Amino acid sequence: xxxWTEADLATAAALRDRALKGTSAYExxxxxxxxxxxxxxxxxxxxxxVRWAMNRLGKxxxxxxxxxxxxxxxxxxxxxxxxxxxxxxxxxxxxxxxGSIGTPEDGIEAAVVEFATLDALSAAQAGDVKNKIVFxxxxxERTKDGSGYGKIVKNRVQGASVAANLGAVALVIRSVxxxxxxxAHTGRMQYDVNAPRIxxxxxxxxxxxxxxxxxKANKQVRLRLKSTARELPPAWSxxxxxxxxxxxxxxEIVLLGAHLDSWDLGxxxxxxxxxxxxxxxxxxxxxxLDRKPSRTIRxxxxxxxxxxxxxxxxxxxxxxxxxxxxxxAMEADTGIGPVVRLDTxxxxxxxxxxxxxxxxxxPLVIEGGSNTASGGADxxxxxxxxVPVLDPVLDASLYxxxxxxxxxxxxxxxxxxxxxSVAAYAVAAYLAATKxxxxxxxAPVPFNR
Amino acid sequence: xxxWTEADLATAAALRDRALKGTSAYExxxxxxxxxxxxxxxxxxxxxxVRWAMNRLGKxxxxxxxxxxxxxxxxxxxxxxxxxxxxxxxxxxxxxxxGSIGTPEDGIEAAVVEFATLDALSAAQAGDVKNKIVFxxxxxERTKDGSGYGKIVKNRVQGASVAANLGAVALVIRSVxxxxxxxAHTGRMQYDVNAPRIxxxxxxxxxxxxxxxxxKANKQVRLRLKSTARELPPAWSxxxxxxxxxxxxxxEIVLLGAHLDSWDLGxxxxxxxxxxxxxxxxxxxxxxLDRKPSRTIRxxxxxxxxxxxxxxxxxxxxxxxxxxxxxxAMEADTGIGPVVRLDTxxxxxxxxxxxxxxxxxxPLVIEGGSNTASGGADxxxxxxxxVPVLDPVLDASLYxxxxxxxxxxxxxxxxxxxxxSVAAYAVAAYLAATKxxxxxxxAPVPFNR
Numbered sequence: 062x063x064x065w066t067e068a069d070l071a072t073a074a075a076l077r078d079r080a081l082k083g084t085s086a087y088e089x090x091x092x093x094x095x096x097x098x099x100x101x102x103x104x105x106x107x108x109x110x111v112r113w114a115m116n117r118l119g120k121x122x123x124x125x126x127x128x129x130x131x132x133x134x135x136x137x138x139x140x141x142x143x144x145x146x147x148x149x150x151x152x153x154x155x156x157x158x159x160g161s162i163g164t165p166e167d168g169i170e171a172a173v174v175e176f177a178t179l180d181a182l183s184a185a186q187a188g189d190v191k192n193k194i195v196f197x198x199x200x201x202e203r204t205k206d207g208s209g210y211g212k213i214v215k216n217r218v219q220g221a222s223v224a225a226n227l228g229a230v231a232l233v234i235r236s237v238x239x240x241x242x243x244x245a246h247t248g249r250m251q252y253d254v255n256a257p258r259i260x261x262x263x264x265x266x267x268x269x270x271x272x273x274x275x276x277k278a279n280k281q282v283r284l285r286l287k288s289t290a291r292e293l294p295p296a297w298s299x300x301x302x303x304x305x306x307x308x309x310x311x312x313e314i315v316l317l318g319a320h321l322d323s324w325d326l327g328x329x330x331x332x333x334x335x336x337x338x339x340x341x342x343x344x345x346x347x348x349x350l351d352r353k354p355s356r357t358i359r360x361x362x363x364x365x366x367x368x369x370x371x372x373x374x375x376x377x378x379x380x381x382x383x384x385x386x387x388x389x390a391m392e393a394d395t396g397i398g399p400v401v402r403l404d405t406x407x408x409x410x411x412x413x414x415x416x417x418x419x420x421x422x423x424p425l426v427i428e429g430g431s432n433t434a435s436g437g438a439d440x441x442x443x444x445x446x447x448v449p450v451l452d453p454v455l456d457a458s459l460y461x462x463x464x465x466x467x468x469x470x471x472x473x474x475x476x477x478x479x480x481x482s483v484a485a486y487a488v489a490a491y492l493a494a495t496k497x498x499x500x501x502x503x504a505p506v507p508f509n510r
Numbered sequence: 511x512x513x514w515t516e517a518d519l520a521t522a523a524a525l526r527d528r529a530l531k532g533t534s535a536y537e538x539x540x541x542x543x544x545x546x547x548x549x550x551x552x553x554x555x556x557x558x559x560v561r562w563a564m565n566r567l568g569k570x571x572x573x574x575x576x577x578x579x580x581x582x583x584x585x586x587x588x589x590x591x592x593x594x595x596x597x598x599x600x601x602x603x604x605x606x607x608x609g610s611i612g613t614p615e616d617g618i619e620a621a622v623v624e625f626a627t628l629d630a631l632s633a634a635q636a637g638d639v640k641n642k643i644v645f646x647x648x649x650x651e652r653t654k655d656g657s658g659y660g661k662i663v664k665n666r667v668q669g670a671s672v673a674a675n676l677g678a679v680a681l682v683i684r685s686v687x688x689x690x691x692x693x694a695h696t697g698r699m700q701y702d703v704n705a706p707r708i709x710x711x712x713x714x715x716x717x718x719x720x721x722x723x724x725x726k727a728n729k730q731v732r733l734r735l736k737s738t739a740r741e742l743p744p745a746w747s748x749x750x751x752x753x754x755x756x757x758x759x760x761x762e763i764v765l766l767g768a769h770l771d772s773w774d775l776g777x778x779x780x781x782x783x784x785x786x787x788x789x790x791x792x793x794x795x796x797x798x799l800d801r802k803p804s805r806t807i808r809x810x811x812x813x814x815x816x817x818x819x820x821x822x823x824x825x826x827x828x829x830x831x832x833x834x835x836x837x838x839a840m841e842a843d844t845g846i847g848p849v850v851r852l853d854t855x856x857x858x859x860x861x862x863x864x865x866x867x868x869x870x871x872x873p874l875v876i877e878g879g880s881n882t883a884s885g886g887a888d889x890x891x892x893x894x895x896x897v898p899v900l901d902p903v904l905d906a907s908l909y910x911x912x913x914x915x916x917x918x919x920x921x922x923x924x925x926x927x928x929x930x931s932v933a934a935y936a937v938a939a940y941l942a943a944t945k946x947x948x949x950x951x952x953a954p955v956p957f958n959r
Contacts, residue, residue, distance in 0.1 A: 095723045098600030106598035149555035151547030151777075154916065241921040242691045243776075267919035271777070274544045327692075328600075328720070467603065470716035472690040 062497050064414040069495045072352045073421045073488045080346055080484035081424075087476035089117070089338035094328040094471050101325040102365035103135035103296035110321050114301035114337075114362050121345050123303030123360065131364040131375045135296045136160055138247075138325055139289030143233070143262055145272060146170070146283040153268040155233070156245035156326065156466075157288045158217060158261040159368060160252075164231070168287035169194070169260070171230050175276045179216050182223055191228030194284050195220070196235075198273050200266070203239045206402075207395060207457030213237055217248055217263065222256035231286050232261040235269035240462035243267050247324050248465045249368055260288055298322070298364040300372045305348040307357040307494060314359045314383075315493040316390040316448075317344055317486065318373075318439050320366035327469030331460060335474060335482075336393035337362055343487035347494075354494030356388060363439045366394070370438060377442030377508075384446040389493040389500050391451045391486065392437035396460035397474055398482030403489075404430035404452040406444065408501020415451070418492050422485050430454060445508035449500040451493065453485045511946050513863040518944045521801045522870045522937045529795055529933035530873075536925035538566065538787035543777040543920050550774040551814035552584035552745035559770050563750035563786075563811050570794050572752030572809065580813040580824045584745045585609055587696075587774055588738030592682070592711055594721060595619070595732040602717040604682070605694035605775065605915075606737045607666060607710040608817060609701075617736035618643070618680050618709065624725045628665050631672055640677030643733050644669070645684075647722050649715070652688045655851075656844060656906030662686055666697055666712065671705035680735050681710040684718035689911035692716050696773050697914045698817055709737055747771070747813040749821045754797040756806040756943060763808045763832075764942040765839040765897075766793055766935065767822075767888050769815035776918030780909060784923060784931075785842035786811055792936035796943075803943030805837060812888045815843070819887060826891030826957075833895040838942040838949050840900045840935065841886035845909040846923055847931030852938075853879035853901040855893065857950020864900070867941050871934050879903060894957035898949040900942065902934050 065073075097113050100106035111128060118126045136159060143155035157163070174189060175196045176182040182195060197216045202209035214237050221232040236246035243265045250261050264272060275282045301321060307313065319336030323329020344360050347353075364372030377384070389407070403419045405412070412432060419429055435441065436450025444450050463469045493500070514522075546562050549555035560577060567575045585608060592604035606612070623638060624645045625631040631639075631646060646665045651658035663686050670681040685695035692714045699710050713721060724731045750770060756762065768785030772778025793809050796802075813821030826833070838856070852868045854861070861881060868878055884890065885899025893899050912918045942949070 091723065095720055095727070096596070097598055098594075098720075100598070104598070106600075109596075109598040112597070145547075147545070148561070149546055149549070149553070149558040151555075243693070243917045243919055243921075244691075267777075267917075267921040270920065271544055271547075274540065278544070328716075468692045468716075470692055471719060472692075472716040 064417060064496050065492060068352065070421055072350060073491050076346060076350065076491055077422065077484045077488045080480055080487055084342050084480045084483045086338040086342040086479045086483050087474060089341055090330055090334040090474050091471055093334045093337060094330045098328050099325045100323050100329060102133040102298055102322045102368045107298050107322055111299045111301055114321055118303035122348060124306050126303040128299035128301055129375065129379060131298050131300055131372045132295045133298045133365040133371045134368050135293040137291050137293060139163060139291065142287040144285045145275060146285055153272065154243045154245050154265040155262045156247040157290045158250040158263060159247050160250050161261040161290050162258050163288040163290040164260050164286055168285050169231050170283060170285045173276060173282045173284055175273060179220060179223060185227060187227045193229055194231045194233055195224035195229040196233045196272060198235050198269055200235060201237050201239050201461060203458060205456055205458050206454060207460060210237060210461055218251050221250055221259055221261040222253035225257045225259045229259060231259050234263050236263045236265055238461050238464060238466060241266050242468060244466035244468045246465045247326055260286060262286060300364050300376055301362040303360050305344050305358040308353050308355045310355040311357050312386055313356040314387045315356055315490055316359050316361060316387055317490055318361045318363055318390065318392040319394060320439055321362040322365050322367055324367055324465050326467040329469060330471045330474050331396040331469050332464050333394045335397045335479060338479065339393040339482045339486050342483045343490055346487050347491050354491055356494035358490055358494050366439050373439040373442050377446060384443060384448055387443060387448040389451055390436060390440050390443050390448050391489060392440050393486060394437050395455040395457050397479045398455040399478050400425065400427055400453040400482050400485035401456045402428045402430040402454040404434035404454055405432050406434045406436060406503060407449040411500040414496060418489060421492060422488050425481055425485055427485060442508050444503060445506050447502040447505045449503055451489055453489060455482060513866060513945050514941060517801065519870055521799060522940050525795060525799065525940055526871065526933045526937045529929055529936055533791050533929045533932045535787040535791040535928045535932050536923060538790055539779055539783040539923050540920055542783045542786065543779045547777050548774045549772045549778060551582040551747055551771045551817045556747050556771055560748045560750055563770055567752035571797060573755050575752040577748035577750055578824065578828060580747050580749055580821045581744045582747045582814040582820045583817050584742040586740050586742060588612060588740065591736040593734045594724060595734055603692045603694050603714040604711045605696040606739045607699040607712060608696050609699050610710040610739050611707050612737040612739040613709050613735055617734050619732060619734045620679050622725060622731045622733055624722060628669060628672060634676060636676045639673065642678055643680045643682055644673035644678040645682045645721060647684050647718055649684060650686050650688050650910060652907060654905055654907050655903060656909060659686060659910055667700050670699055670708055670710040671702035674706045674708045678708060680708050683712050685712045685714055687910050687913065687915060690715050691917060693915035693917045695914045696775055709735060711735060749813050749825055750811040752809050754793050754807040757802050757804045759804040760806050761835055762805040763836045764805050764939055765808050765810060765836055766939055767810045767812055767839065767841040768843060769888055770811040771814050771816055773816055773914050775916040778918055779920045779923050780845040780918050781913050782843045784846045784928060787928065788842040788931045788935050791932045792939055795936050796940050803940055805943035807939055807943055815888050822888040822891050826895060833892065833897055836892060836897040838900055839885060839889050839892050839897050840938060841889050842935060843886050844904040844906050846928045847904040848927050849874065849876055849902040849931050849934035850905045851877045851879040851903040853883035853903055854881050855883045855885060855952060856898040860949040863945060867938060870941060871937050874930055874934055876934060891957050893952060894955050896951040896954045898952055900938055902938060904931060
């Protein structure tokens, strides 16, 4: 039995070429960042984003447009001040890390001790760290697949508790980002239950350079840190869901996910306005086809990816046994693209079909990939239930220049590149929703994130 | 009579090649931005910069190292908040313009009216502007010689008073800068004596885009503006002067200028740490030659260029008739370079010598230029006294991406490029200080800036 009819493949090719002629994806991002802007989980911007998404999916003709309530943590950044003390007192560009406690009102003033890596800090003697501000000065490597991020993001996530266990009074890290523009990179940090809680900050790359030059030149470099960050009680947000209904297999679902929340510093144009635009536009283009797919395409705009995947977890919890009818899931959450590779985690017997799918994208210049993809953060809970995932890998070479910074704006969105990504996602979703037979199931595993 | 002996020209060539092998210019900038950082006229950083310069010129072996007291205006930026009002209230990245008054404590909240240019604003009816916030949305053009800046900087300098005369409550301009990174561009604005004083702000280019998209989409866009900017009584700063003494014509001076102050937002690495490094290093390299120049090379690091040229005016005031012994003046104040052209304002009969000078720089790829150069802001008062100027034009293609922004850091300084600029300045200064005969005199004109 062939995976697809000639007519399916011809429709996919026409869909791809239609997308390359120009889509509305840029307009979706522009509207989201202009009319809403930053939308940290639980904030007024987050609420506005849910309204925006309901409104947009409705206007675009999606079916079954609905929200799914999600309880999200509510963290407030407040103000941040990091000052390099010295004859003139030089302010450094810094961000309080997401989830960090604030400082006492008068701030924290202490000597700085620098470490090259988290491992070097872990190996330190408490005597070298006690009552000091720990500075982890590790630079993120620029790579096409963004793997430099995974290598050192532990500095941000775990650094504070490792430092606190050695008696440090605060943590400062070099931003987990690749840009030499003067933007500090935020993102979630976490406290170990058993470690004292100390405030945690990142410095922009040029400011980490300044601090490190001072540390190298002097024996005693001091910083003053001030932050009014705090946590409020959890708040309600929502996943926003809309569908392009299938024809004869409408109860089977191909899921297209992205996240609606963003960090507070930027406009969330790349993270994840671009992803929202890619999946919404891919589905919309499919809805305009004469030849409808037999399966339902479900777009899920997840709440609160950034601060603990609340929306993804709630979605997986609420679907119950319906996960068996999720044939394939895809997510877009690494910027505008272009799509450069097709990774998967599907049953091995489906890899031939995946290769045909890739061939249907051929003019887009997309390589074949591995079958060990995670599929992306918001697909974790579904994957752990056994849902196969397809990961159209977005080129992340420039993504980590702006990701999680104030500089994540529409100016970084190239409409042509975004169209290529829409083309790839649309072809993949259409072919997944028309394929004879499914992509198998994965072995269920516990979800522990 | 030849302008130079073969030995003079051979020494200049050796000096040039020595500089291209690597200079200490980068280290001078690094030291200034690391040990001092921002140094707005009259601030603690400005004081630290004067100490830094005295110390550095002394250590490098300059002669007659001294300060010249200069009274400077003292403006305090305080805090700036610009918020695009709407369902979620989106913060915009903005800077209070230098010299602006602050807002009332509760801020200013008003509707926005957008104009494409200052001319369009000038032509507006008061009824369209009264009680509104005027937004001038003009984008600076990127050019090699930085001429895009001169074309629209009037938006910043004059915009507030033009708007105020039509009844506006505040001015917001698109930054006079070329970068799409999210940095707002500060710089000096001025109030007309007869206009009401209203606060004035700039928005980063991406934020001006956001505001403009909102204006285009809605009839009534409102902003809230808050600034605690204020003026304090004038403070003392200083020009810092050091010399490489000449041999047989030591009372004749070749002046190399740059300015020691910077805006407060960035580190002043390009504006004008780079200029300080270029002129200091060029003079230092000349001081290391076996064959000393016959004229004295005087390095002047001017106080307060940014906020009204106080140092340049005071220098010209104090030299009295000594200006007749200033044979040629050069300034570096457009970033790191490279030097791409040799402009001048000298007596026409000296243009042959200037062309020989340019040929002595030949491997540096420097074009011949015009003889109508201003020479740079800090040379204005000297030029008006009749002192000829040489302007080694620094490539400004990227300069206005960071100039006057928070992003003016050492990360933007390329040591190799800086060395090329040092080579050009050193050759020019050496040949000016060894030339038989002078460069004539200019017709004195009133200095009115």
